[in-house]
Amino acid sequence: MSIFSYHLVKTSALSGLKAMVTPPTRDRVPGLIHAECMTGMVLGSPVFSFSRMLIGQLVLFAQWEDEASLDHFLANDSVGKIFANGWHVRLVLARQWGSFTKFDIPKDIAEIDLSDSPVVAVTVARMKLLEVPRFIRWGRPVEKLVRDHPGVLLSLASIRLPRTVSTFSIWRSQKEMTDMVRGHSDVPRPKRHLNAMQERNRKDFHFEFTTLRFKVIAEFGEWKGKRYLTWD
Template sequence: MPVSIVLASYPPRGWARLVTRISRINKDIRGVPGFVEGRVFGTGNLRPPIGGAPVFRRWALFTVFESDEALKEFEQSHSMEMFTDRAREVWRASLRPTRVGRGTWRGWRPEVDPIPHDDAEPVLSMTYSRVRTRYVPSFLMNNKRVVDEQTDDDGLIAQLGIADDFTATSTLSIWRSQADLVDFAYRKSPAHKAVIKPSLTKWQTQNFSARFRMVESSGTWDGRDPAAAARLAAEELRRPGTHHS
């Protein structure tokens, strides 16, 4: 089942115009043949002291379709045109789910690609959660520790916060390899280990996580294609004499 992520960055007037169109885009995409699920997401910088701050100039469109043909038709649709209109930078990636850690996103639980995700292969990770209001300060403070550790990890290529409504606290991250992601999440990160149990049992009302293979990508995100950067980094790591950091 094909999945698409589109990141678009706008000048001030461009993103202000997009905000007035979000409800219409979210409604119109549901009428596209082959549509399964999808939403416009706001994005955030995960590095400020509080652990997250909105980035109004950048927005994301995450969609799921029944077939590659349906996705290609959507890419030429008026809904996509409305989303990317006036954008000064656009990055697109076609994805295939390779692992679902837990939960669902708006009722959608991906069908996993039958081709296993190789440990040396680049990966895009998505987490999606809704945090109980009383625990938002604790979640943000502890999540900031995780982000700080991620930022220092050689395997991390790109990351940003995403939210499809005001109660969601979610992330997208791209890693040099699945091995890097697993190593960080389950072995190297004390902060991640400390935050994961209360997140799942106490702080959150909903939690979804999945890994995706990046099949195709085009355009740029902050001046580069992070999927291409991840592939290059993975290739360098596989060269003789190169050791995993």
């Protein structure tokens, strides 16, 4: 059974450049199905700011044939060793909306009970460049909604120029996440996400877009001096 992983690491400019210039690919890394290598962003930050694109913060979102392939990558690959110094979670796919051609998503996803565990949500999109200003206008309020939501344990965004954007969030519960999506959260301006999705349906911002929901099976390392999940 394939698994996904999401990695965060702070690194030097040289190591960051190496990872971005020669990202892991399935032709080079045994057992890798697909990976998106990006730089981190702070959700909701001003468009023109140093926090909008964090050069020294690398993000890797990847799908693997199995955990052994991921372990081999972290232990033996030159880029993998960079990410081995950071934090990551291993994930099992629970649901998908939309599509993204390079990931291998089965048509019939096995049902997973998410009622009593934290939930991870990942979005990945390829932007239409002419739609970027409109996307920022509608997207930044949603970023702030997710960033400040009381049900979120960790949230961030990432980018790979010129057109790949992604978001990542860990939620305390599936209900808190779905309430946010539907505009039912007890927060200021709760319908920001719902309104942005309606605008996207009216006129799409993207060539490709998918939202993926996961169950976390393991957490490794620390991010900003802490772990976000507790395991027996």
